[in-house]
Amino acid sequence: MGGNFDEVIGEYGPALARVAASYERDRALREELLQEIFMAIVSALPRLQDPEKLKPFVFRIAHNRAVRHIQQRVREPRSAAPTEDIAAEAPSHEQALIASERSEKLLEAIRDLTLPHQQVITLLLEDLTYPEIADVLGISVANVGIRINRAKEQLKEALR
Amino acid sequence: MTDEFLEELQSSWRGQQVAFADVHARLRRQRWRPHLALGFELTVTAVTMGVGVWFASMAVALQSLLFAMAAGVLLIAAPALAVAGWIARKDSLRWEEETPESVLTSGLRRVDASLKVIRLGRVHLGVIAAFVAALWLTELGGLISARRFLVIYTAVCAAMTAFYLPWLAWREKRLNQERAVCQRLLDDLRN
Numbered sequence: 001m002g003g004n005f006d007e008v009i010g011e012y013g014p015a016l017a018r019v020a021a022s023y024e025r026d027r028a029l030r031e032e033l034l035q036e037i038f039m040a041i042v043s044a045l046p047r048l049q050d051p052e053k054l055k056p057f058v059f060r061i062a063h064n065r066a067v068r069h070i071q072q073r074v075r076e077p078r079s080a081a082p083t084e085d086i087a088a089e090a091p092s093h094e095q096a097l098i099a100s101e102r103s104e105k106l107l108e109a110i111r112d113l114t115l116p117h118q119q120v121i122t123l124l125l126e127d128l129t130y131p132e133i134a135d136v137l138g139i140s141v142a143n144v145g146i147r148i149n150r151a152k153e154q155l156k157e158a159l160r
Numbered sequence: 161m162t163d164e165f166l167e168e169l170q171s172s173w174r175g176q177q178v179a180f181a182d183v184h185a186r187l188r189r190q191r192w193r194p195h196l197a198l199g200f201e202l203t204v205t206a207v208t209m210g211v212g213v214w215f216a217s218m219a220v221a222l223q224s225l226l227f228a229m230a231a232g233v234l235l236i237a238a239p240a241l242a243v244a245g246w247i248a249r250k251d252s253l254r255w256e257e258e259t260p261e262s263v264l265t266s267g268l269r270r271v272d273a274s275l276k277v278i279r280l281g282r283v284h285l286g287v288i289a290a291f292v293a294a295l296w297l298t299e300l301g302g303l304i305s306a307r308r309f310l311v312i313y314t315a316v317c318a319a320m321t322a323f324y325l326p327w328l329a330w331r332e333k334r335l336n337q338e339r340a341v342c343q344r345l346l347d348d349l350r351n
Contacts, residue, residue, distance in 0.1 A: 009184050017178035034183045042191070044256045061255040064263045071267045071345065074337040106172040114348040119260065124166070125173040138259030156165065 005042055012058050015126050019059070022110050022122045023066040033069045037062045053135070059128065060136040063119055109158040117151035124148055201245060208238035264346045271339045278332050285321055292317055 009016075016037055024030040040061050048057050110118055116137075123133045130148075134141045212234030219227035258266075292314055298304050 006188075009180075013180040013184060014178045017180040017183075018173065018176055021176065021178065031183055034180060035187055038183060038187050040255045042187070044254065047254075047256060057256055060258075063260060064255045064258045067260045067263045067345065068267065071264060071338060071342050074334060074341055100175070100177060102172045103176040106169060107176065115260070115345050116349050121169075122173075125170050127170075138261065152165065155169065 005045060008041060008045065008054070008058065009038060012055075016058070016062050018126070019062045019066060019122055021107055022118060023070055025111065029069075029073070033066060036069065037065045040065045055128065056132045056135045059123060059126065059132075063123075063136060067115070105159065106155075109155055112158065113151060113154055116147050117154060120144055120147040121151040121155065201242065205238050205242040208234055212238065261346065261349050264342050264349070268339065268342045268346070271335050271342060274335050275332065275339075278328050278335070281324070281328050285324060288317055289321070 017034055020030050020034040020037060024033050041058060044057075044061055048054060110121060113121065119137060120133055123136060128136065130141050130144045133144045137144070139147075212231050215227050215231035215234060218224065219231055255263075292310075295304075295306075295310055295313070299307060299310055
């Protein structure tokens with residue numbers, strides 16, 4: 001299982017880190033959330049019956065754990081930390097900085113969406129198909145379509 | 161059909177600088193911990209049952225009711241607690257089977273259960289206060305004579321209450337906030 005887990009993290013680690021970032025601004029809390037997601041995947045991986053469904057399986061765990069995280073976040077005193085310094089993590093090239101700013105703007109806009117819209121758009125941006133998104137969130141494919149259209153409208157408005 | 165807006169979003173989304181290697185490495189280092197915790201739990205259960213068996217043998221040898229009762233408690237409690245722990249772990253949230261809505265619904269249930277426990281905690285404090293008052297009444301009425309004990313007992317109860325009541329209020333406030341967040345997210349999902 002160990003190797004299996006490492007392969008999964010190797011493949012989905014960056015995507016899971018992006019999911020965590022879409023839910024959590026604070027860097028320390030984000031790392032904590034990411035670790036919780038990884039741990040939840042470790043414990044659930046042996047129960048995966050159909051390897052073909054690994055992608056929705058991993059994202060379902062990530063989003064469910066993230067929802068639990070934002071629900072419980074009130075227990076921790078919120079830091080008044082400003083928007084995360086993603087740019088500081090990037091290589092110090094000007095282009096990378098501009099790209100980081102654009103990414104950060106998008107991330108902020110996604111964080112401001114309501115939960116259902118935030119979830120569908122992040123899953124769509126990770127290349128999940130409508131049926132896969134429906135599977136992850138436990139909703140109908142038609143509902144996925146409606147939510148995605150609304151989310152895109154709101155993002156267009158926010159990023160204008 | 162291409163969606164330029166979506167492609168642009170995707171490019172910005174993928175352009176994020178993500179750092180997950182540290183978390184992955186930390187997790188790899190800590191992966192032995194659950195096994196260690198399980199080993200510790202099994203060891204404690206085995207030792208407790210060993211002591212229980214020893215108490216039982218002492219009870220037989222000394223014909224002691226006290227040893228027999230202690231042995232009974234240990235021999236029943238140790239495996240019962242181990243099984244309860246195992247069931248609790250087994251029944252803990254199975255993230256891959258949940259949906260965001262069911263995560264929030266069960267979160268709401270958990271918060272409500274905790275709020276009930278807090279209310280029960282206040283009732284317990286009331287019961288203790290009534291008990292202390294009854295003891296003082298019987299003392300003052302001359303039915304018992306244990307004034308020094310009562311002073312110490314009352315002081316201990318008062319100190320415990322002085323710590324416990326504010327803690328209950330703090331915890332209740334947090335839980336109510338958590339409940340509100342849960343309810344708001346659920347409403348978002350359902351609308």
